Amino acid sequence: MAIFSKTCEYAIRAVLYIAHKSTLGIKVGIKDIAAGIDSPELYLAKILQDLSRKGLINSVKGPNGGFYISDTSLARPLSDIVEAVDGNALFTGCALGLKQCSAVNPCPLHNQFKAIRDQIYQVLNVNTIGTFNEELVNGILSLKK
Amino acid sequence: MAIFSKTCEYAIRAVLYIAHKSTLGIKVGIKDIAAGIDSPELYLAKILQDLSRKGLINSVKGPNGGFYISDTSLARPLSDIVEAVDGNALFTGCALGLKQCSAVNPCPLHNQFKAIRDQIYQVLNVNTIGTFNEELVNGILSLKK
DNA sequence: TGAACAAAAGATAAAAATGTCTTTTAATAA
DNA sequence: TTATTAAAAGACATTTTTATCTTTTGTTCA
Ligand code: FES
Ligand code: FES
Secondary structure, three states, X not given: OOOOOHHHHHHHHHHHHHHHHHHOOOOEOHHHHHHHHOOOHHHHHHHHHHHHHXXXXXXXXXXXXXXXXXXXXXXXXXXXXXXXXXXXXXXXXXXXXXXXXXXXXXXXXXXXXXXXXXXXXXXXXXXXXXXXXXXXXXXXXXXXX | OOOOOHHHHHHXXXXXXXXXXHHOOOXXXXXXXXXXXXXXXHHHHHHHHHHHHOOOOEEEOOOOOEEEOOHHHHOOEHHHHHHHHHOOHHHHOOOOOOOOOOOOOOOOXXXXXXXXXXXXXXXXXXXXXXXXXXXXXXXXXOOOO
């Protein structure tokens, strides 16, 4: 098992790709995005529809249409994407699947995993969608392969 | 998405339950385990068959039979269970699903998630199957609800 | 206007994870 | 030895996740 679902992996990579293009003033089509992050085009389309409905990204139809992202959305944390796609089980759920994570009735891993969960949330909350644009432009960071 | 698959959650809870009973010198049947960790009995049976084949736990058939765990297995780290069930994607895979996690071709989250991955491994490697027995006996820790 | 373009929406399909049922095998004890 | 017990094994079913296909809606531009 990976940390995120496949859907969420695609979602984060795609949003970062769109963000990167958006700061260059370019709207980008689904075909381009799918190629840019190496994901199945039609599946990704579904994911982006969902993110668009939820207001994380924007889109326009027709010629010269495509996906883009507003400056205010650029400032949103990555945790917003994760929460929209995978929910918040990663941030609040019990590591061993107990119905309720709590210090009152803790599972054996409670203390140590609470710290890890908090660190995961911290990383995803501190880093915004726009955080990585410079390194993406410079080709230091990768979204495919 | 949770950190572990449902299968892995059941596996860890069940192994800790068996370990707890084993240190009391008791072999325990599938029905008892399933009740003790609140999991579907027949699904858990499949999981334990697998762990038994892989040598993490032991079993005997017939009257007074059931599952138990050897002292040497009690000393094995929890990471062995996770690796047996979920593989090692959690420990070595790219957070964003790139085919290969590497510092040469890093995804945007590489550095920060490498640290988190290492911490997860650390926790699971330091804690053995037998680590929690005392607190389980004392009822301080919980494996169900 | 209307032709072309591109995302949205809805319907299916395939694969993987989770859960259940039935039969078989092995151990124990009477 | 035979009956009973309990796990192992194999087959099957359901649900969720991932992926694809088709039709519709909205936008742009000639
Ligand atoms: S109770 Fe399991 S992580 Fe908190
Ligand atoms: S490349 Fe993504 S976590 Fe290392």
